[in-house]
Amino acid sequence: STCPSPFLAFKMDMDHSCDFSESDVEHEDIPPDPALQEICGSEVNTEFSKDMSEVTTVSTMTSFEKVSQGINHVEGGWAKMINADDTEVTARYKKKYLKDEHCQHTVMETASVMEHCNQCKDAEDCFPDLKDEKGVQEMEYEPSARIISMLRDPNKVKRTATSLSWHPLDYHKLAVAYSCLEFQRAPKNMSFDSYIWNIEICNKPEMTLKPISPLVCLEYNHKDTHILIGGSYNGQIGYWDTRSGSQPVQMSATEHSHKDPVYKVIWLQTKIGTETFSASTDGQVLFWDIRNMNEPTKRLVLDPSKKGNRENALGAVSMEFENSMVRAKFLVGTEQGLVVSCNRKLETTDDPIVCMYSGHHGPIYALQRNPFFPKNFLTVADWTARIWSEDIKESSIISSKYHMTYLLDGCWSPVRPSVFFTVKMDGTLDVWDILFKPKDPILNLKVCDEALYSIRVRDKDSLVCCGSQLGTVRLLKMSPDLCTLQKNEKALVSEMFERETKREKILEGQYRERHQMKHSSSVEDEGGKDDMEELLAYTEREFFETVEAEKKKIKDEEKERRSGMFCFQV
Template identity: 95%
Template sequence: STCPSPFLAFKMDMDHSCDFSESDVEHEDIPPDPALQEICGSEVNTEFMSQGINHVEGGWAKMINADDTEVTARYKKKYLKDEHCQHTVMETCKDAEDCFPDLKDEKGVQEMEYEPSARIISMLRDPNKVKRTATSLSWHPLDYHKLAVAYSCLEFQRAPKNMSFDSYIWNIEICNKPEMTLKPISPLVCLEYNHKDTHILIGGSYNGQIGYWDTRSGSQPVQMSATEHSHKDPVYKVIWLQTKIGTETFSASTDGQVLFWDIRNMNEPTKRLVLDPSKKGNRENALGAVSMEFENSMAKFLVGTEQGLVVSCNRKLETTDDPIVCMYSGHHGPIYALQRNPFFPKNFLTVADWTARIWSEDIKESSIISYHMTYLLDGCWSPVRPSVFFTVKMDGTLDVWDILFKPKDPILNLKVCDEALYSIRVRDKDSLVCCGSQLGTVRLLKMSPDLCTLQKNEKALVSEMFERETKREKILEGQYRERHQMKHSSSVEDEGGKDDMEELLAYTEREFFETVEAEKKKIKDEEKERSGVCKGIQAEHGS
């Protein structure tokens, strides 16, 4: 007989009816299975967090500061020496393919009708009865609706008795009152947000002290510099250094000093630089600083002085014996604004007296481009267009310049207010311009799209223009030196000719007097002979 299949046997068992009966309770146990020990059946509350990394510069090791060009250069050099680096890069590049083609018709660099315009969209008024000048403006690095404004009276010993020392942080969406008040010991002349920790602001006071605020801690400063180790004049500029920790800063004042600070200990500065042109560190001969510019990718920083000179200084004072590299001369008054071009850092803008000048680091004798107008008080480059910059004037006018479209005149002239405009700052996001006036009112201006949109081939054209003007100035400088040398050599020859003529005249005069003396002596001898002959004749006649 054949054995039924398991399926048939199972089906046969299913046909029987169930028979239930009572029985004693039995304890059943399931022994642990070693194969299931790694599987956990418990649950916990999981906290989720989204985190990203900016790969524009590339992925760096944790101990490498991507903002420090020297550290990254050393790291790249060390990595490229690895024998497996080249082979790995070549193998990786074989699979590299741009799978995200740009299907739009070059938005952002398209050509458009050039009709520049601007309009005032909002005003932030000083809430105090005694109005003060809006001396410094600083946009929040992340929250583009926040603007920090420093208020002070820059007229020496003319500050009103009831003048407030407060400065404010504004939300431009709420113009009725400031979002936060900063209460310094002395009025703030300059104020800057920290790009590493956006809750922290650094400020320079009229009495020369440096202090920083943490918006999470309230209106009072967290720490102030000691008076005996601070500046002796108002602090006109303070800049954050882009370090890994983000706690280092440096300040400039009209006392002729640039002081470096660490906000973790502000009892005294970490480094000190005296702007002495003779490079002897003498404060009596120091140049007063009223503006300063620092670009993290550059090894030097620039200082604008009261005397109209731009001083180029080494950033790392401890590694050099010559902190002052060179000086640029061309202005006749204080340099109120100094900023590098964000697209071409070797070219920088200065605003002083009646001119705005564009310089090249390679030309120290003169600027490559100059614009003459009424008395200027501040200026800055556009963050989105390399050929556009802004200037504000004593008569309350804002000028917008485009050196490609209209090299000699501003493309837009806008009367903003009746009082003088002392400060200007452009928002990086969309070129929203804010202007601070003498009466403490900050006006926000919206630029037209053509002023906020990069034009086609604009970078290449501006680069060619800067190179052309730099080359022209170098040729003119060479010709000037040749003429100067020729003039100097001719003057030396003239001086040599004068010496020869003087010697000839002296010889002639000496020879003349010698001849005269010889003739006198000859005449005397002849007279003696005659007198002797006469005496002899008389003696003969007498005998």
């Protein structure tokens, strides 16, 4: 129903006078919602209204004038007796004010608040902006992983999956090398075969590789993806062409090969794509051309004395060469816990060993440069994983905590510069994010009960494959936050590496200074010791000379006394 109610409206004319008039306004009665009435349990009455007024305003445009004026800020400014234009007076006043305890306390409190805000902002910049419907930024960093499939060794006698290599183009193919690394403990009926798997068909391998000796390492050629190079347990090098069958196309001659198992082979990214080099525990790095495998093209002996003596050579376990780097250097991880930086151009240098990095207590099983920052590289050995800078040789810039079990392999994430993976002897996979937790892993996953010997990450995404001691390769799918580049991550990691490198340089300089001071003080102590010994010897000689002189004097006096007594008696 509608009910007319009296209502007043006023108007302002050009002369700013008010004109009141009376008009009628109709109000509508809105009945309650039945659903709300059932919930409330009582009748909702809306039959009430207020008298409203309608206003019509008409005004004339008047001109106005803008005036700019200043204001004198007294609070927080200079004192009344201080002339702000006098630099000498203001400098003395600032110096006096900064010495005030209240001022120092206030500055310290403000600095702590600013530092906390900056840290919070840096932590927020690590992650992309995720906004909900209201525009609030939220990010939950909860890394996780799950096993999606397994590739089992089809042989009855199980062997260790010692090496893994993803196909450069076909991301469904994975080459796995199988071998028994326990010296002289391999069963007689153990198979020598290695396999190429299609991860979508896990029941049986797609292709079999039949070497003369079990393969310890295996790598795809990025130039010609049909070719694989493999290093055998007996020290020979061979390559396969998947178009030619399971037998090796060519093997290296035994007399010119390694004398120990070949633990690492790397392809050189040249125009031809046929050059490779290998590393073994016999202390040699051999360069090969697969077009002629009779003998190596170059030979490098890892002798720290740089004399080329194999008896003093360091056994090579891992190796790293970044093909995108202009510098012709490669890194070799040794059994003795040293990383040796070598020059690849042996024919143009008389000093192939550039420098050495020391810091581990056991064999370095994994060695890899950061794909985004090649000057920094990762090493996995003994109970720790360490990140190094080429500019610091005495110590690593970042190191993990010491674990209870051995670390056997590790690698960087191809999509995130702050993430790397490690596997341990207890069958555990650890995922690290140095921006989030430099000392502890952000994800610890128990993959199996036996030891994990190898790990590789697919370049396309973060699909991780882990090879175990019993020859089972497990494929793990990482959560999206582990395989997505975060906001400002490159800049933050670069800043972190530079900061830690600078810190280690300062510590290294202080260590050298203390060492020189100790050395100089020891030399001074030795010189002072010699002077003291000479003084003691001189004093001893003078003492005994004085004693002898006194004895002689006493004897002479005794003789004179006796002669005088004899004369008196006569």
